[in-house]
Amino acid sequence: MDQFILQILNGLDKGSAYALIALGLTLIFGTLGVVNFAHGALFMLGSFCAVTLSKFLSLSHKVVDETRTDFLGNPLQVDVPYVHDWFGVATGDAIIDWAVPLSLLFATPVMIGIGFIMERGLIKHFYKRPHADQILVTFGLAIVIQEVVKYYYGANPIPTPAPSAFKGSYDFGLLLGFDANAIIYPYWRLVYFFFSLVIIGAVFAFLRFTTFGMVVRAGMADRETVGLLGIDIDKRFTIMFGIAAAVAGLAGVMYVPINPPNYHMGMDFLVLSFVVVVVGGMGSLPGAVAAGFLLGILESFASTAWAVSNLPGINQVIIYLVAIIILLTRPRGLMGRKGVMEE
């Protein structure tokens, strides 16, 4: 029982990331009809926003310490962060420590801007082209973004830890009456799960309870009629692209302490997120979220030692197996609209 609860918990944070990326993907498909293979790159760019701000906050000047030497035997040049000079050591350290949550403020406008530029500069020229063209150009864009990031940040992962207040893990086992260490769960993963719920809730509330959201939903249902009513739906869809980019980016920012980011992390999530979208139903927002969590939990169960030893390789294929079953039995996905992917 404890293992069961443990794997559900494990699936939740992975599912949170899948759900957030898939939400943006399906939002773009639902509004603009574009299959955006560069969406994983947006997740990765969000992560590197956190890395960048963290590096920026840690910018230092050198102070020579004559009592120590560096690896060449010269007097050691100690890095002293500028924030120490400006705010004092304690406050400066606290600012550096909270770099990842602070990055949310930095990443939001940056990611919306990147989304705008991507949509206006490239993707809008492919609206009327076949999906294959859209996939090719966005996939190419993803590779370009990846290589640019690798050029500036290198190929190795860059550790960017969570604030020290969130280090360690919570023993759910003791809470539920199990032995100590039976169900442990890192604090930051809990934060990530609740953060994703807030973002998902905010996107749904935005679409449901604002006039802007109502127009967008109307546009998703019948773009032509909304256009005939004199509403500039293209402009609103561009804004939605920016929001989808921001959602992916913020998911990336908060993911950084879970796994140190590298230039390739977007690709690792991209394919799985597409499967999530297909399973949930292309264009269906609740479908993307439900399928994200469902597949995250399934993957977690398939990765247990018991599953791997009894069904070798099941952890690698479980998500694709589910996708095949769904596509065979219900091509529109779990919550997809009738007709989508069924022609």
Added chain:
Amino acid sequence: MSKSNFSRRGVLKTGAIAGAGLALPTYLRADSHAGFTNAPGDSEVVLGFNVPQTGPYADEGADELRAYELAVEHLNGGGDGGMLPTFSSQVLDGTGILGREVKYVTGDTQTKSDAARASARSMIEKDGAIMITGGSSSGVAVAVQALCQEAGVIFMAGLTHSNDTTGKDKRANGFRHFFNSYMTGAALAPVLAANYGNDRKAYHLTADYNWGYTTEEAIRSSTEAIGWETVNAVKTPLTQTDFSSYIAPVLNSGADVLVLNHYGGNMVNSLTNAVQFGLREAQANGQNFEIVVPLYSRLMARGAGANVKGIFGSTNWHWSLQDEGSKAFVQSFGTKYGFPPSQAAHTTYVQTLLYADAVTRAGSFNPCAVAEALEDYEFDGLGNGKTLYRGDDHQCFKDVLVVKGKENPENEFDLLEIVEVTPADQVTYDPNHPQFQGGALGTCNPGA
């Protein structure tokens, strides 16, 4: 109606001219006389540096390339000479190799066997490289080593730690300076016993590929020999990025040690996840829970950040070593590039020098003469103490470093501290050891 313009005489003439034209370059090439592939001319010799310039190990590849450029500079008489003055063999005098200026070409392995073979083949066939060296993966090393054997050139392996490179996949034209999984196990086990005791239960997470298997086998065998019990060993996909599903059940498995047979990005992520799940602070079986990372790399340790603190592992070489060879290399590399070299840089630099030295001692670039000069060759002054290039399997035997993640690093490079230098005889094994069986060196192939 059609009329042919071909005449018997015309065809013969054209055929003869074309044949002579095609044969001429081959005739003029020295190797047709010298009897081996890519024999150099009198003025220069070309070496092929095959390193990952793209892909997940691109940073290690970049460091290897820096070391190669430094080695070429030193061989050609430039810079401060690096390890040339400390090398026990004093035949290299800064005039290139056998009086030829050293030139080099580079290839990108992409850490993919097929891409690595293609780039090595291109350097041999198009650029005339007489020796191929480099790489940051055992899969690539084994693949390129086999190619060099077929092509008749020497392969001086870069960073490759699997037993198989000089075990079941060894080749007569291939040589490895880097240590291997067996040596890691043999060096690490006594240190683990001294620090964690003999009554331990280990849980292995192992990367699901060749290097992972040989490392798990080596660590299991050496830790079980000191009384540890292996409670479980789980294979993890190479593409895995989040290891939480694998790590979460560890604490409740009865184990009190987690061995991460992971390298590169796998190691960074699995160690980060293990620390997140509180394994460092946990207690199991009445003892502190411990984590072991058999193969450390400073570049990777940097990726894992503070998570490496206090964790034992092994490494081929470390820049903080205080022997004359290491100090000379760190000084030379650090002055040129502004940071200390990695173990990948060290092994590739040393391999280049060893190749040049062997050619000089043999007095020939013929791969078979070079192989003979390297076999059972003993040397010193290159950073690992007295070293033997064993003739039986073309593996170097030297001291192995057991290291620990440093608790209070003084700078960004100061991540690992050496806790023990395990003497070479403690990590030496019989060429027919079970972990190395199944292959044969074969005979040297000079090509051409």
